[in-house]
Amino acid sequence: MTKFALPVLFRPSVEFIGAEENDAILELETLFLSMAHRVAQQEGVAHRAVHAKGHALVRGTFQVHGDLPPELAHGLFAKARCFEALVRFSSPPAEQLPDTVSTPRALALKVLHVEGERAAGSLPGHSQDFLMVNGPAFTAPTPAGFVGPAKLLAATTEKMPRTKTVISATLRGAEAALEAVGLQSGKLKGLGGEPQRHPLGETYFTQVPFLYGPYMAKFSLAPLSPALQALAGTAIPNEGDAQRQAIQSALASEEALWAFNVQLCRDLERMPIEDASIAWPEEVSPWITVATLALPPQRSWSGLSEQTEKSLAFSPWNALAAHRPLGAVNRARKRVMAVSRQFRSNFNRCPITEPDGSN
Template sequence: MPAADADRYARYDERMAESRGDEPELELELGHVLMEIVRTTWQDEGRALRAVHAKSHALLEAEVEVPALPPELAQGVFATPACYRAVLRISTTPGDLLPDRVSTPRGIALRLFDVPGERLDGAHHLRSQDFLLVNAPRFNAPDGHAFLRSLRLLAKTTDRVPRTKQLVSAIARGAERTLETLGGESSALKAMGGQPPVHPLGETYFTQVPHRFGAHIARLQLVPVTPAMQALAGDAIDLADDDALRAALGDYFARHGAEWELRAQLCTSLEEMPVEDASAEWDTRRSPYRTIATVRVAPQTAWSEARSAVIDDGMGFSPWLGVQAHRPLGQIMRLRRRTYERSQAFREDRMGPFVTGCPFAAMHGSTGSRDLDGGGPSVVPPNRPEAT
């Protein structure tokens, strides 16, 4: 890479990983709040759910193809051309299992299997890389204090008055529609249930917070690229059914495949594209998102009880489950690290050991288990009841 091009991009520095100020106290309080959500849903559901993104709508086998890339993008797991087996989980944000009429932001968890590279602390038992993305370009809190305030409110409303939540969601969606007709939007309204009820496959997803990107720093984006998916942009879904999103995704994947481009936006200025302020949106004119991989999903069963038993109950996703070259950056991600670990430890204690390999391997002739959707022994992990 010419020196002029190399100088264009901000360089990762080990000091970016260091804790700052009162983060230990914030981390402790954040953990208490998130565990309050997990314990509440355990008591109510008899399942150890995630503190956030508890409800899945699609659980998909995928592949991620990495092409030959220019030097500044050929970093970490994208350093050389490769094709990775992957799992893709589409979900919504609350930690309790709500009817879809409570319309909240959507997320995609993407796990690549058998990736090379030095592991992050706490991820040595895996050879995978997780990326967590949501359908908004920036985080709704700039720092840990603001994040903690919003989580306290979320914890207080976990599993309370679902009918009231549906009413609040309907009001918030109306307010969000009005705001968007005026050219604006509100992450706060969306978090309260004002997420427009559009098809998840027509939306673009973002990591929101930066990651180390080898020698550089980047935010990632997942963009639908097939005509069929792009036609779903803004396509409204009737939320009358409790599981309307799951039904819509199931209908789509029964007939179609999907393809996204995974793109990276490299940081060019630490002053104008800050790492620590999670709510700052990086200017795409300074640094556009550039394609680093293609994510493909073939037509398949998008969701089943058996898949849910393995992936929802038997896997934990975290941006801290990966390689050093893609270390999550910024205060928000440093604070969330131990809380992810505590939540996952709670879930494993009650539901049994997590799956560490690709749960879809059985569908391609691997020994020890078979199809996730029936027709033979289940790949439900030990100590976890088989789905019916």
């Protein structure tokens, strides 16, 4: 049986603010707010500044497993309990593009009625959010490294939809060629080269680290039920709302199960906190299942879903203190998402509320 190093205890010194960080975050705030403004002016409604297009908004349960080993029994996972949960499937960027422009798949999980001390900056209420995408590492190591891609997104927002579709097809071909030889490119995927695969067959990752009680960890969701596992790598049509239709069809008549996994930091050199572009190696620290997300058969999108989206927000900082976000990218997300959330609420004249009724 393979033995792994003990998890690294969190200490404040593992986080550090680089010289360029504040200026980069200020620039990202301006860029993402400008995208939100442009989309709102064009479409008459303010969407999220990232992951604007929703494909499904569904209800389920989040079952924390019992008898977890001591290193895993912390925070939300301290004891066995079943929570209500909301799950939103979406894709970037800030505009409502057809799925012929294929960008990364995203999943936001909101675990409801959670008890415990809240992280500073948490939304009012009693939920724990986890934001994930279908890749293990972020496209840039720090906020400064993401300014360039953000400028490109801002420059093309609400422009050239037909050209974007053509470019996306070209990039998907380039990505397929890379994957054929065992490689992949996060940049190609982010620009529109994401393979047209079923979103329910994907594995989703937080990409960035969080506290895990006294330790540090990343989180993931992996298909668990045979029906979902069979969708891994399955192609979907290259058309306008293909993801929405694929999810609706899959969830219409069969329960869907995901394993919620934790990867503890066991080596700070190979599993850094401040470089979000590095996937933590599984041979150093394997993913361990601590909970199960279950979605019963249901209608995954409707007019009600679209209306609910206007008043609902997901944030990595909407969290228990035991799972506070760590690292520069998370610090950037705290400020950028707060600005976007406030603009969306003001423009739509719709207060952002938590599902448990808290404002």
